[in-house]
Amino acid sequence: MSETAEAPGPVTIVETPIHLDYKFTPGVAQSRFLRALERGEITGQRCPKCQKVYVPPRGACSMCGVATDEEVKLSGKGTITTFCVTQIPSPGLVPPYVTAWIRLDGSDITSMFLIQECDPAEVRLGMRVEAVWVEESELVPDLGNIKYFRPIDEPDAEYETYKDYV
Amino acid sequence: MSNRVAVVGVGQTKYAAKRQDVSMAGLVREAAKRALDDAGMTWSDIDAVVIGKAPDMFEGVMMPELYLADALGAVGKPMLRVHTAGSVGGSTGVMATHLVSSGAHKRVLVVCYEKQSESNATWALSIRLPFTGGSVTGAGGYFAPVIRAYMRRSGAPDDIGIKVSVKDRLNALNNPYAHLKIPDISEEMVRESPMLWDPIRYLETCPSSDGACAVVLTDEDTAKGTPNPPAWVHGTAVRSEPTMGAGRDVVNPHAGRDCAKDVYAQAGVTDPRREIDCAEIYVPFSWYEPMWMENLGFAPEGEGWKMVDDGSTSMKGDLPINPSGGVLSSNPIGASGMCRFAEAALQVRGMAGDHQVDGAKLALGHAYGGGAQFFAMWMVGSEKPNA
Amino acid sequence: MKSFLRDVAIVASATFETPSEPSRNEVEMLLPVIHDALGQVGLSQGEIGFTVSGSSDYLQGYTFAFVGALDAVGAWPPIRESHLEMDGAFALAEAVAYLQEGHVDTALVYAFARPSRGDLDRTLSVQLDPYTVAPLWPDARGLAGLQAQAMRDSGRYGDVPDVTPTYVGDGVTAVILATGDRARELTKTPVWIRGIDHRIEAQMLGLRDLGSSASTKLAGEGAGATNIDEAYLHVLYPHQELLVKDALGLDRQPVNTAAGPMMVGGLERLATAAKSIAGTGKRAVATATSGACMQQNLVAVLEGAAA
Numbered sequence: 061m062s063e064t065a066e067a068p069g070p071v072t073i074v075e076t077p078i079h080l081d082y083k084f085t086p087g088v089a090q091s092r093f094l095r096a097l098e099r100g101e102i103t104g105q106r107c108p109k110c111q112k113v114y115v116p117p118r119g120a121c122s123m124c125g126v127a128t129d130e131e132v133k134l135s136g137k138g139t140i141t142t143f144c145v146t147q148i149p150s151p152g153l154v155p156p157y158v159t160a161w162i163r164l165d166g167s168d169i170t171s172m173f174l175i176q177e178c179d180p181a182e183v184r185l186g187m188r189v190e191a192v193w194v195e196e197s198e199l200v201p202d203l204g205n206i207k208y209f210r211p212i213d214e215p216d217a218e219y220e221t222y223k224d225y226v
Numbered sequence: 227m228s229n230r231v232a233v234v235g236v237g238q239t240k241y242a243a244k245r246q247d248v249s250m251a252g253l254v255r256e257a258a259k260r261a262l263d264d265a266g267m268t269w270s271d272i273d274a275v276v277i278g279k280a281p282d283m284f285e286g287v288m289m290p291e292l293y294l295a296d297a298l299g300a301v302g303k304p305m306l307r308v309h310t311a312g313s314v315g316g317s318t319g320v321m322a323t324h325l326v327s328s329g330a331h332k333r334v335l336v337v338c339y340e341k342q343s344e345s346n347a348t349w350a351l352s353i354r355l356p357f358t359g360g361s362v363t364g365a366g367g368y369f370a371p372v373i374r375a376y377m378r379r380s381g382a383p384d385d386i387g388i389k390v391s392v393k394d395r396l397n398a399l400n401n402p403y404a405h406l407k408i409p410d411i412s413e414e415m416v417r418e419s420p421m422l423w424d425p426i427r428y429l430e431t432c433p434s435s436d437g438a439c440a441v442v443l444t445d446e447d448t449a450k451g452t453p454n455p456p457a458w459v460h461g462t463a464v465r466s467e468p469t470m471g472a473g474r475d476v477v478n479p480h481a482g483r484d485c486a487k488d489v490y491a492q493a494g495v496t497d498p499r500r501e502i503d504c505a506e507i508y509v510p511f512s513w514y515e516p517m518w519m520e521n522l523g524f525a526p527e528g529e530g531w532k533m534v535d536d537g538s539t540s541m542k543g544d545l546p547i548n549p550s551g552g553v554l555s556s557n558p559i560g561a562s563g564m565c566r567f568a569e570a571a572l573q574v575r576g577m578a579g580d581h582q583v584d585g586a587k588l589a590l591g592h593a594y595g596g597g598a599q600f601f602a603m604w605m606v607g608s609e610k611p612n613a
Numbered sequence: 614m615k616s617f618l619r620d621v622a623i624v625a626s627a628t629f630e631t632p633s634e635p636s637r638n639e640v641e642m643l644l645p646v647i648h649d650a651l652g653q654v655g656l657s658q659g660e661i662g663f664t665v666s667g668s669s670d671y672l673q674g675y676t677f678a679f680v681g682a683l684d685a686v687g688a689w690p691p692i693r694e695s696h697l698e699m700d701g702a703f704a705l706a707e708a709v710a711y712l713q714e715g716h717v718d719t720a721l722v723y724a725f726a727r728p729s730r731g732d733l734d735r736t737l738s739v740q741l742d743p744y745t746v747a748p749l750w751p752d753a754r755g756l757a758g759l760q761a762q763a764m765r766d767s768g769r770y771g772d773v774p775d776v777t778p779t780y781v782g783d784g785v786t787a788v789i790l791a792t793g794d795r796a797r798e799l800t801k802t803p804v805w806i807r808g809i810d811h812r813i814e815a816q817m818l819g820l821r822d823l824g825s826s827a828s829t830k831l832a833g834e835g836a837g838a839t840n841i842d843e844a845y846l847h848v849l850y851p852h853q854e855l856l857v858k859d860a861l862g863l864d865r866q867p868v869n870t871a872a873g874p875m876m877v878g879g880l881e882r883l884a885t886a887a888k889s890i891a892g893t894g895k896r897a898v899a900t901a902t903s904g905a906c907m908q909q910n911l912v913a914v915l916e917g918a919a920a
């Protein structure tokens with residue numbers, strides 16, 4: 061190196077990868093939910109105080125701060141209370157795709173799921189949908205058992221029946 | 227009965243996508259030093275340091291107050307670290323206020339920051355826990371359905387979000403620290419920008435910024451000796467509600483309404499629309515401005531969009547919202563709430579420069595976080611509060 | 614904390630610790646402990662004025678861990694609430710400041726941690742300077758070894774024990790605070806917080822005297838840790854007991870030490886001290902520590918009103 065060489069510029073970034081492994085425990089309530097999924101069923105839990113049904117259950121009613129125990133089997137049908145059409149790529153998904161907040165029949169809270177087998181432009185508030193499962197041989201204790209939701213041939217729900225579920 | 231608290235110093239960094247000219251320590255020092263200069267103080271004048279930021283995994287540093295203690299002059303002093311999701315900039319300010327009002331400390335330095343360019347926030351937000359399925363689509367994917375529900379509920383015309391975007395970007399042109407500056411911003415430009423999470427367009431979203439924001443809080447006696455006019459804290463409040471609660475309203479959250487009522491009551495405000503001169507509120511997606519107008523009690527339910535439509539929230543309106551350009555123009559996540567609090571203070575100190583609201587005497591700073599279940603607010607005024 | 618506008622007491626507490634929680638999630642661990650603490654003084658969650666917690670995302674293994682934990686509290690109608698990414702003892706210090714304001718007169722402080730999910734010694738490396746130290750992955754126990762060696766080299770401590778970690782794996786602690794008359798209403802044996810202070814040191818080990826704990830000494834002075842009858846010290850390794858005793862000038866007093874679970878252990882020390890001296894008229898000191906080689910330390914002075 062000659063002495064007249066230009067001084068190197070400042071270091072602006074260094075890469076220091078962090079790798080940490082964790083063993084995750086889903087919890088008692090969620091374990092029961094996952095075992096139900098393994099059987100091809102969706103179960104919620106009812107709050108002993110306010111009687112509302114949570115799905116997926118987390119073992120507590122977060123509004124009342126009490127443990128939930130009573131299992132409630134749900135049909136897998138529900139109503140879209142609101143949704144989003146995503147136009148940007150996401151791993152494993154081709155835009156445009158729809159994610160919807162779905163209130164499953166018999167539950168009192170919404171969960172977010174993909175909507176497929178339907179033109180995104182056709183998705184609307186109040187649309188009735190059902191869960192589409194993986195093949196029975198592929199059932200595992202994972203929410204991924206439900207591939208997505210698809211429309212069913214039922215009239216849209218009235219706005220008044222779902223407007224408070226967002 | 228508690229002691230009066232004054233904001234005597236404010237410091238901000240230039241917000242930018244990548245501040246690779248500084249380390250994390252350099253970034254927080256830049257904001258802290260400017261706040262100390264404004265307060266006419268040096269590091270040794272400070273009794274305690276409080277920092278706030280969003281999740282540690284954003285930068286890959288666990289409990290970063292430990293690493294930053296030296297850089298922020300905290301050695302030998304009390305130092306605390308707040309983390310309440312996106313509301314953290316606000317809740318850190320609220321907590322620091324309590325450290326002074328309680329008489330525990332006379333001079334507290336508060337610093338919030340995020341250096342998103344040093345990690346991958348989208349990754350950190352999308353850690354997929356086992357067994358949980360996966361339809362994670364980022365913050366936009368979470369909030370777009372809420373906005374759609376608001377549009378249905380209020381019947382708002384669909385150009386309201388566009389109008390907010392243009393207003394905040396125009397305001398940002400008058401703020402030297404703002405990240406996004408789009409001089410030729412127009413409604414057409416926003417409308418034509420790509421739809422990301424329908425109904426949210428690209429130019430209706432906040433940027434991802436590096437940056438830090440700091441304030442110096444003091445008791446009444448100390449404030450007498452500072453070089454620039456103080457902002458007086460007239461009220462602070464925080465409220466939280468459950469994330470996954472059966473029966474909560476994500477569009478018009480109960481926690482936000484309660485938080486606003488609390489801070490108004492402390493400040494003796496009975497008609498917020500008329501009594502408050504301007505507000506800096508947390509609007510990461512344009513539609514959140516009309517939604518928060520209702521949640522904050524500035525407009526009746528279902529009518530917040532009318533304040534946008536008739537220009538009430540512009541610099542020329544009766545209640546300018548986000549004169550600084552807001553989160554839509556600069557978004558150092560963990561600091562974004564503190565920016566709102568600090569900008570509200572600058573307004574009532576008459577130190578907001580080119581984005582000063584004429585004669586502002588009472589201003590609201592607002593932050594929210596998570597899935598809109600965490601809220602933090604403060605009211606600041608140019609005059610001392612009663613008792 | 615120099616002087617209080619309002620006296621604050623610990624009126625109830627509950628703790629659960631286990632080497633490795635096999636089945637329950639954070640909410641399921643917290644619920645019975647919070648209910649236990651509330652039940653001791655007949656309070657319902659709706660009567661709590663301020664709620665604050667301590668936890669760490671890096672120990673839990675995902676972002677926003679405190680958000681889900683709030684499900685255990687029943688935050689409805691919405692509550693006044695905050696969270697520190699610190700040991701719950703620091704959250705308790707925030708609650709004491711909050712209660713001075715006078716708007717509310719009770720507080721719930723809780724902390725939770727599941728470090729058994731990961732490799733704690735390795736995880737704690739991520740606390741260090743991200744540019745020059747953390748990339749070398751110095752493990753927590755190795756750093757504590759440097760501290761023990763510095764103590765040996767100083768010749769001030771006699772026999773300095775080996776660095777055997779004493780952390781408990783997982784756990785939760787909940788503490789109920791109340792002010793003045795409200796505390797006396799809730800229990801016949803309130804334990805008054807007479808002083809609480811905490812201080813931090815530089816992180817870089819080369820800038821510190823590892824053979825003493827300057828921050829514990831300053832916090833002890835700030836909290837007024839004199840005339841102490843009993844001590845409840847948060848130490849992660851046996852040698853650290855010597856440092857804390859030295860910094861606080863403890864000699865003849867009975868000393869009870871524990872590490873507890875990370876993020877919970879400090880709050881647990883305050884809770885255990887309060888339980889032990891309740892109704893005795895005794896004065897205790899309790900400590901909490903954080904960071905490599907005790908970088909940050911909290912000292913609380915508690916007085917159990919005689920029953």
Ligand SMILES: [Zn+2]
Pocket residue numbers: 107108109110111112121122123124125
């Ligand atoms: Zn319930």
